[in-house]
Amino acid sequence: MKSYIPHFLMLKEKSFNQTLEKLSTGPGIIPFAGGTDLMVLFEAGKLAEGTFLDISHLKELAGIYEHKDFLEIRALTTYSEIKNHPIVRREFPLLYEAAKVVGARAIQNRATIGGNIANASPAADGPPALLCYDAIIEIAAAKKNRKVPYCDFHKNYKVMDLKMGELIKAVWLRRSKSFTGVKKEFYHKVGTRKAQAISKVCFAAKVQLSQGQVQEIRLAYGSMAPYPVRAKSTERILQGEKLSSNLIQLAITQLQKDLSPIDDIRSTAKYRMQVACNLLKQFLEGCL
Amino acid sequence: METNQVNISLNVNGKKIQITTYGMKRLLDVLREDIGLTGTKEGCGEGECGACSIFMDGQLVNSCLIPVFQAEGKKIETIENLEGKTELHKIQKSFLQHGGAQCGICTPGMILATKELLAKKSGKLTAKEIEEGLGGNLCRCTGYLKIFESVKQAEGK
Numbered sequence: 001m002k003s004y005i006p007h008f009l010m011l012k013e014k015s016f017n018q019t020l021e022k023l024s025t026g027p028g029i030i031p032f033a034g035g036t037d038l039m040v041l042f043e044a045g046k047l048a049e050g051t052f053l054d055i056s057h058l059k060e061l062a063g064i065y066e067h068k069d070f071l072e073i074r075a076l077t078t079y080s081e082i083k084n085h086p087i088v089r090r091e092f093p094l095l096y097e098a099a100k101v102v103g104a105r106a107i108q109n110r111a112t113i114g115g116n117i118a119n120a121s122p123a124a125d126g127p128p129a130l131l132c133y134d135a136i137i138e139i140a141a142a143k144k145n146r147k148v149p150y151c152d153f154h155k156n157y158k159v160m161d162l163k164m165g166e167l168i169k170a171v172w173l174r175r176s177k178s179f180t181g182v183k184k185e186f187y188h189k190v191g192t193r194k195a196q197a198i199s200k201v202c203f204a205a206k207v208q209l210s211q212g213q214v215q216e217i218r219l220a221y222g223s224m225a226p227y228p229v230r231a232k233s234t235e236r237i238l239q240g241e242k243l244s245s246n247l248i249q250l251a252i253t254q255l256q257k258d259l260s261p262i263d264d265i266r267s268t269a270k271y272r273m274q275v276a277c278n279l280l281k282q283f284l285e286g287c288l
Numbered sequence: 289m290e291t292n293q294v295n296i297s298l299n300v301n302g303k304k305i306q307i308t309t310y311g312m313k314r315l316l317d318v319l320r321e322d323i324g325l326t327g328t329k330e331g332c333g334e335g336e337c338g339a340c341s342i343f344m345d346g347q348l349v350n351s352c353l354i355p356v357f358q359a360e361g362k363k364i365e366t367i368e369n370l371e372g373k374t375e376l377h378k379i380q381k382s383f384l385q386h387g388g389a390q391c392g393i394c395t396p397g398m399i400l401a402t403k404e405l406l407a408k409k410s411g412k413l414t415a416k417e418i419e420e421g422l423g424g425n426l427c428r429c430t431g432y433l434k435i436f437e438s439v440k441q442a443e444g445k
Contacts (some may be wrong), residue, residue, distance in 0.1 A: 032358075035354060161334045194423070
């Protein structure tokens, strides 16, 4: 059944500070940015009735800022803006690839990176890329701002390190120092259709090798756990080791312990695990 | 009776329009029901099919995913704004000429997505760029080939 519109209230405060004050007044006030997730729930009658606070006009939450060591992407930045930013394309190719496959153009023009994180879908396209870049999430609140590593931000299905009154303000990505060895990055989304489809499995990976030895590695998956995850124990098996066919086989076996896919409307746990292993194999074999 | 209705001023196809409605009402429904612009279609209602595509501040968006509250003060352009006083737009002509429209439900969205594609392109469009640009617009009639042909021909004009 469709939602009953009179039971939904939409508000807007003039300033960023007033918005934070308003958010701190009650747990039932939900920030509303691009709306590409919330409106789908709304139309399906699955959005909880209540009060929504429009944040889409706040300048403090907009824009991409270049710092010497970091790229700061404010929460309202859309995936179109991310896709078209030269530094993202040059220095954060995984995020660029992710931005290209978030919905299609009309969605990319509205969907924000902050919303992609806060919606906390296990199938979100951006988060695996953010995990590979050790993103830091800046959280604003009326009283105090704070920063948390993104890899610790999701706690369980739709459970985040985000308290009442807090709002995601920005994503900080460390700009990598020059590395003389081999650097490989890999992003692949598997869905029923290339455009628009929500992923069955999404994989982002980054490795730095010197003379075949793994210096640093990040492996991150979407749709393979209750939230976007890093395959940390698999990373540990590979860390510091020289890549070989045997090691790749060990990593694939280990990977199954890091992931916990389920059967759902889009795929089965069995298929997802097989594809996740295949993607890891494809990535690592490409580094041999 | 308690009411959450608000006054909203919209700029639709260059005209200022005042309406009183619920802030969460979908822009799609406001365009069709309150303003009577039925060129914008509803397909899936979940941002998947692109039939409800419009321009908001010059950007292609799905009007089914926008609460009218967020459209306040924004420049809204629908398919009705495309044609001139005496002539169809070149994209419309091309769709007409090359069989790019059949049942017509996807057509307004396809045409606006084409408009965005042509406006933002750099250099001649490749087949892949056309596919990607229209990736958010579903058509169940044409098999897409005639739509791609319509886009190519419109580009040449």
